[in-house]
Amino acid sequence: MPKVLIVEDDESMVAALRDGFEYEGYGVALAGDGAAGLRLVSEETPDLVILDVMLPKMNGMDVCREIRRGGNAVPIIMLTARGQEIDKVLGLKLGADDYVTKPFGFMELMARVEAVLRRAAGRPVEMESYRSGGLTVDFRKGEVRKKGRLLDLTQRELRLLRYFIGHRGEVVTREQLLDAVWDYDAAPITRTVDMHVAKLRKKIEDHPATPRFLVTVHGTGYKFTG
Amino acid sequence: MPKVLIVEDDESMVAALRDGFEYEGYGVALAGDGAAGLRLVSEETPDLVILDVMLPKMNGMDVCREIRRGGNAVPIIMLTARGQEIDKVLGLKLGADDYVTKPFGFMELMARVEAVLRRAAGRPVEMESYRSGGLTVDFRKGEVRKKGRLLDLTQRELRLLRYFIGHRGEVVTREQLLDAVWDYDAAPITRTVDMHVAKLRKKIEDHPATPRFLVTVHGTGYKFTG
DNA sequence: TCTAGAGTGTCACCTCGTTGTAAAGCCCTC
DNA sequence: GAGGGCTTTACAACGAGGTGACACTCTAGA
Numbered sequence: 001m002p003k004v005l006i007v008e009d010d011e012s013m014v015a016a017l018r019d020g021f022e023y024e025g026y027g028v029a030l031a032g033d034g035a036a037g038l039r040l041v042s043e044e045t046p047d048l049v050i051l052d053v054m055l056p057k058m059n060g061m062d063v064c065r066e067i068r069r070g071g072n073a074v075p076i077i078m079l080t081a082r083g084q085e086i087d088k089v090l091g092l093k094l095g096a097d098d099y100v101t102k103p104f105g106f107m108e109l110m111a112r113v114e115a116v117l118r119r120a121a122g123r124p125v126e127m128e129s130y131r132s133g134g135l136t137v138d139f140r141k142g143e144v145r146k147k148g149r150l151l152d153l154t155q156r157e158l159r160l161l162r163y164f165i166g167h168r169g170e171v172v173t174r175e176q177l178l179d180a181v182w183d184y185d186a187a188p189i190t191r192t193v194d195m196h197v198a199k200l201r202k203k204i205e206d207h208p209a210t211p212r213f214l215v216t217v218h219g220t221g222y223k224f225t226g
Numbered sequence: 227m228p229k230v231l232i233v234e235d236d237e238s239m240v241a242a243l244r245d246g247f248e249y250e251g252y253g254v255a256l257a258g259d260g261a262a263g264l265r266l267v268s269e270e271t272p273d274l275v276i277l278d279v280m281l282p283k284m285n286g287m288d289v290c291r292e293i294r295r296g297g298n299a300v301p302i303i304m305l306t307a308r309g310q311e312i313d314k315v316l317g318l319k320l321g322a323d324d325y326v327t328k329p330f331g332f333m334e335l336m337a338r339v340e341a342v343l344r345r346a347a348g349r350p351v352e353m354e355s356y357r358s359g360g361l362t363v364d365f366r367k368g369e370v371r372k373k374g375r376l377l378d379l380t381q382r383e384l385r386l387l388r389y390f391i392g393h394r395g396e397v398v399t400r401e402q403l404l405d406a407v408w409d410y411d412a413a414p415i416t417r418t419v420d421m422h423v424a425k426l427r428k429k430i431e432d433h434p435a436t437p438r439f440l441v442t443v444h445g446t447g448y449k450f451t452g
Numbered sequence: 453t454c455t456a457g458a459g460t461g462t463c464a465c466c467t468c469g470t471t472g473t474a475a476a477g478c479c480c481t482c
Numbered sequence: 483g484a485g486g487g488c489t490t491t492a493c494a495a496c497g498a499g500g501t502g503a504c505a506c507t508c509t510a511g512a
Contacts, residue, residue, distance in 0.1 A: 417461090442459095442461095
């Protein structure tokens with residue numbers, strides 16, 4: 001059964017949500033403020049996050065942004081109060097998957113939860129670790145090893161590698177990468193992607209000039225062959 | 227610009243939506259009842275359908291079900307009144323992509339429209355794959371295999387093959403190919419098509435000199451026999 | 453059946469867009 | 483203001499596509 005993390009400070013709301021989700025057979029984890037929520041996202045690895053916008057310590061939108069910044073693609077549904085219309089739009093742009101306006105019925109929330117989980121099921125699964133051809137990646141720790149030797153990857157390189165591994169076997173375009181790894185809306189003419197692919201190759205490939213993992217697909221993009 | 231079909235009977239709502247979408251640069255088609263909506267979905271081939279649940283003649287959920295029954299994957303956003311909670315759940319199960327509860331702000335609707343269109347853009351509209359006589363084509367991945375062995379096709383070769391498969395059994399002229407695969411307006415006297423057909427044969431045929439798939443129709447063009 | 457001429461297969465070369473990569477510039481953090 | 487990471491710029495190298503040439507094949511008409 002999927003596990004849901006509820007990040008909410010209103011106790012009566014927490015109780016209602018917990019009962020509802022448990023009744024539906026979900027595993028439930030709770031956080032009372034933004035900072036705790038952010039911590040539990042990595043500790044509990046929930047399948048779904050229900051995130052209130054108004055929270056003590058760190059508001060929901062910042063939490064959302066932080067989760068995504070780490071490259072975590074866990075589905076997020078935001079809870080907003082009426083009249084926070086602009087917040088809603090922002091929320092979706094921040095990387096949330098959906099939102100529900102308070103007050104809402106539990107069935108309404110469940111419909112969105114199921115829709116979001118269904119969509120997420122189509123996405124490549126989050127992996128804990130990856131191992132192939134002398135390359136070992138521990139996504140949890142953010143560690144990459146080549147033949148046991150720890151590599152020093154930057155954040156950007158790690159997110160790039162994570163995306164490639166999550167889409168291994170597929171050809172991915174520069175636009176996809178800019179969208180997923182850089183959060184760019186548009187696709188400006190830039191060589192940034194190529195640049196970082198080159199850097200990544202230099203670190204993970206034995207012979208960067210004749211790559212084994214990260215191969216170029218001329219005219220289209222790149223493909224990670226794991 | 228994308229075209230949206232609005233299926234709604236409340237005239238003030240129609241006016242507001244039409245103005246809003248036109249302001250955002252969308253093309254707009256209108257239907258005042260369910261039957262007309264269903265008809266316009268195929269006649270206008272919109273990129274998105276906004277569908278009210280309460281409609282004369284045929285209600286929105288039935289329209290939604292009918293659209294999907296025909297195999298049409300056009301994104302659908304349902305408009306529901308408050309309190310139609312069960313309808314919402316049903317709506318999503320019927321194959322709608324999202325719904326918005328009345329009353330709603332236009333920005334709220336637009337956020338959902340953009341989200342739905344973004345998701346839809348990732349979906350392949352055409353055939354997913356093709357398989358015949360030891361030849362396997364995965365259009366999604368852009369992979370072509372012959373007897374399981376992955377072939378290395380260029381972009382142009384892949385487009386050419388895709389067109390041939392899409393028109394298998396028909397004789398296609400060089401002009402058609404130049405138009406569809408090369409985006410040429412005119413048809414200059416060129417050997418380009420023949421060249422690429424030859425290259426493609428060399429890759430997909432067992433005996434390129436006596437082709438099985440890509441046969442020449444002397445005086446006319448080529449025919450893909452799948 | 454034979455043959456000329458149109459139609460087709462294919463090679464080598466040239467061109468141009470795409471990609472690899474080093475180096476310089478920018479921006480944030482400490 | 484020094485350092486590291488990221489982006490942009492510039493140029494070299496590469497690869498795919500287009501063209502012309504020439505050989506080969508097919509077909510219509512004698």
